[in-house]
Structures are given as C-alpha cells and as structure tokens.
Amino acid sequence: MARINEFISHYPEGKKKSAMLPVLHAVQDAHDNWLSVPLMNKVAEILEVHPIEVYEVVTFYTMFNQHPRGKYTFEFCRTSCCSIRGGEDMLDYACNKLGIKEGETTEDGMFSVVGTECLGACGYGPMLQLGDFYHEHLTEEKFDALVEDCKQGKIKLD
Known part of the structure; x- marks a missing residue:
C-alpha cells in the first residue's frame, strides 16, 4: 500500500484515477504477474472508481495479464x-x-x-x-x- 499511496500522491487531490497504470503495474508485480478480478476490484476501491473502469484498462493493454503466465x-x-x-x-x-x-x-x-x-x-x-x-x-x-x-x-x- 505504501507504494500505491506514493503513486497516488503524484496526482492532484481527487484525481486518484490518474494513478491507475502505475498502480496496476505495482499490483501485478506483487501478485505473480497477473491481475485477478478480486485484485482489480480492490484497485477500483483504492482509486475510488467503478470496477468496470479498471477492467477496461486491463483488457485494453497487453502489458496486463488476466490469468497466470509462465515465468x-x-x-x-x-x-x-x-x-x-x-x-x-x-x-x-x-x-x-x-x-x-x-x-x-x-x-x-x-x-x-x-x-x-x-x-x-x-x-x-x-x-x-x-x-x-x-x-x-x-x-x-x-x-x-x-x-x-x-x-x-x-x-x-x-
């Protein structure tokens, strides 16, 4: 959470959503290089956005994995x-x-x-x-x- 809060602190008050990409990278890095639905929901909660907004980003960018990948x-x-x-x-x-x-x-x-x-x-x-x-x-x-x-x-x- 400290790393996530650091990313959020780089954006103006009320603009937590702007930290979505670095936050998703941090969460993915910390969870075996993939983002489960519960993790995406937690990111949405932290950034105070609707879960669909996180799903849209994760499904758009190929750098985010929606299921486990090989080493x-x-x-x-x-x-x-x-x-x-x-x-x-x-x-x-x-x-x-x-x-x-x-x-x-x-x-x-x-x-x-x-x-x-x-x-x-x-x-x-x-x-x-x-x-x-x-x-x-x-x-x-x-x-x-x-x-x-x-x-x-x-x-x-x-």
Whole structure:
C-alpha cells in the first residue's frame, strides 16, 4: 500500500484515477504477474472508481495479464509488417516447439506464448518481446537458442 499511496500522491487531490497504470503495474508485480478480478476490484476501491473502469484498462493493454503466465512470456508481434516477414509462422513454431497453443502456458509454468499488437519494431520483424527486451530478425534457430538460454537461467527478467 505504501507504494500505491506514493503513486497516488503524484496526482492532484481527487484525481486518484490518474494513478491507475502505475498502480496496476505495482499490483501485478506483487501478485505473480497477473491481475485477478478480486485484485482489480480492490484497485477500483483504492482509486475510488467503478470496477468496470479498471477492467477496461486491463483488457485494453497487453502489458496486463488476466490469468497466470509462465515465468518467460514470449510476446510475438502479429501486425502486418511482422506477418509479411514470417511473424505468424514464428508464433506457430514457438507454440509447436513448446507444445502449447497461443495464450497458453507450459505445464511446468516456464513458458507462455501470446500474440500482441505492434511492438514498434516494424523494420526488424519478425520479432518478439521477452520481458523488457526485443528479439528481432527472429529465426527458428534464434528462438531455439532463446528457449535454451531461458531454461539455463541465462535470461534475467528483473
């Protein structure tokens, strides 16, 4: 709550709603990287808004997870520039390699694969985002190496 109150303090009196994005990030970070309906309801209570206002934000932004994700979430850009360069094929390859469908998590909780809208690297597709980092000009070999690096703990997300 101290961190949430700090975010709220950055906005004028009566404008708690303005702190919604940083508050949602803080809550998600503190709760295994996802936001359950009870957590979203609590955010609404804290910010003194209707729960639907929080749901609208959480469902709009792909950075908020509405269900548990793997430790490593591969976010594949699926807009036209990446698709033309094989982005959809790479997403399919990742799902097949990991034995899951898009939006699912491996049984061991290690990996999730999701499609997302433009990640702003249109000249470098196909690409994916893992944590705060982009992996561009993606190939099957590059993806395989990335998965191995994750398995060996070489990829740090903090």
